[in-house]
Structure formats: C-alpha cells, structure tokens
Amino acid sequence: MLVDLHVHTAVSSPCSGIQPAELIACARRMGLDAVCVTEHEEMEGALVAWELGRRTGFPVFRGVEVYTEFGDMLVFGLFVPRFPLQVPFKDLLQQVREAGGVIIPAHPCRSDRGFHEKLGLERAEFLLGNVDAVEVRNGGCTEEANLVAEEIAAQYGLPGVGGSDAHFLMQVGRCLTIFERDIESEEELIREIRAGRCRAAYAREVARLEPSRLWR
Ligand SMILES: [Zn+2]
Numbered sequence: 001m002l003v004d005l006h007v008h009t010a011v012s013s014p015c016s017g018i019q020p021a022e023l024i025a026c027a028r029r030m031g032l033d034a035v036c037v038t039e040h041e042e043m044e045g046a047l048v049a050w051e052l053g054r055r056t057g058f059p060v061f062r063g064v065e066v067y068t069e070f071g072d073m074l075v076f077g078l079f080v081p082r083f084p085l086q087v088p089f090k091d092l093l094q095q096v097r098e099a100g101g102v103i104i105p106a107h108p109c110r111s112d113r114g115f116h117e118k119l120g121l122e123r124a125e126f127l128l129g130n131v132d133a134v135e136v137r138n139g140g141c142t143e144e145a146n147l148v149a150e151e152i153a154a155q156y157g158l159p160g161v162g163g164s165d166a167h168f169l170m171q172v173g174r175c176l177t178i179f180e181r182d183i184e185s186e187e188e189l190i191r192e193i194r195a196g197r198c199r200a201a202y203a204r205e206v207a208r209l210e211p212s213r214l215w216r
C-alpha cells in the first residue's frame with residue numbers, strides 16, 4: 001500500500017496551494033493508495049480532506065505537523081483542533097502517548113548542522129528514544145539529508161517513513177511510505193507504523209506509480 005504521509009493543503013496551510021479535491025484526484029491518478037494531510041499546528045485541512053475522501057472513496061488520514069524545540073513532529077492519532085505555535089516536545093509526547101498516537105520527527109536532518117550537533121547528544125538521544133519512527137524520505141530535503149536521517153533511524157532501530165511534504169500539486173507523492181499491509185483506518189496506520197511494517201521510498205523507486213505530467 002503506497003501512502004504519502006505528509007501533505008499540506010491550502011485549507012489551513014497558507015503556504016500550500018493544494019485544494020483537497022485536487023489532492024485526491026492527483027493521488028488517485030498517480031496510483032497512490034492513500035494520503036495523509038498534516039497541516040502546520042492545526043487540523044482543519046485534514047478534516048476537510050478526510051471528509052472529502054470518505055465521500056469519494058479515497059482514503060485520507062488525518063495528522064498534524066507540530067513545531068517543537070526539537071524540530072517539526074508529524075503526529076497521528078491525536079485530535080487537537082489547534083496547537084500553539086511552539087509546543088514543548090515533552091508536552092506533545094505526553095499527549096500523543098495518552099491518545100495512543102504516534103510521533104515522528106519530520107525532515108530531521110534538513111538543516112546544515114548535523115542532527116546530534118544541532119540538538120546536542122543528550123537531547124538527540126532523548127528524542128530518538130521516545131519517537132515511533134523517523135521521516136527518512138522527505139520531498140523537501142536533499143537526498144544527502146534523507147540518507148543521514150535513514151542512518152539515524154537504523155542506528156536507533158526505528159522505522160523509516162516517507163512523505164512528500166507537498167505544498168504544490170506537482171510535489172504530491174515524490175516521497176512516500178510503502179506499507180506491507182492494507183490500511184483502512186488511522187488506527188491501522190498507527191499500528192503498522194509502530195510495528196515497523198513499512199519503508200520509505202522515492203516515487204521513482206516505485207515502478208507502479210504513474211509519473212504524471214503534473215508531478216514531474
Ligand atoms: Zn516541516
């Protein structure tokens with residue numbers, strides 16, 4: 001099952017130009033099996049796209065991208081309409097654990113400074129000891145940054161996931177997560193990430209994806 005785990009829509013990410021209906025049509029045309037909408041700090045776009053997905057028979061899963069002092073975190077399974085602009089990581093972690101969700105550092109190696117160097121060894125270890133997976137293929141990162149993230153995930157025994165971080169339609173699906181099993185609900189998405197029955201990929205590595213003109 002091919003899922004783009006990280007997409008922003010224009011509904012509540014002012015930085016995005018993607019309308020939910022366009023997102024679903026584009027994902028369908030490409031051959032993705034589902035998409036996750038993860039707006040910055042709030043869930044309105046995810047709700048709109050999820051509702052539209054239900055009506056049109058295309059799976060959309062609701063998530064959110066929350067800015068913490070440890071960087072951006074993708075969160076699934078925690079339904080809070082709006083988060084403050086910066087949430088202390090420990091507070092977010094506690095909320096995610098209480099809700100039974102998952103927390104995943106997004107594009108952890110995007111900055112020029114090394115991951116451990118940026119956070120400090122102790123904080124980096126704390127972070128990696130408490131998250132459920134690492135985003136190791138992010139469409140907005142260089143391949144080098146994604147490789148470093150992949151090495152870190154492997155080093156800490158964490159599953160790697162991928163998402164496009166699309167803000168424009170042509171970016172949808174450029175990175176994605178391949179799940180071993182079919183996923184029909186957010187509960188199953190969370191279960192499969194926790195179980196590590198997934199891996200990250202670039203779209204070009206997946207033969208059955210249609211390289212649409214929109215997307216190249
Ligand atoms: Zn981000």
Ligand SMILES: [Zn+2]
Nearest residue numbers: 006008065165
């Ligand atoms: Zn993002």
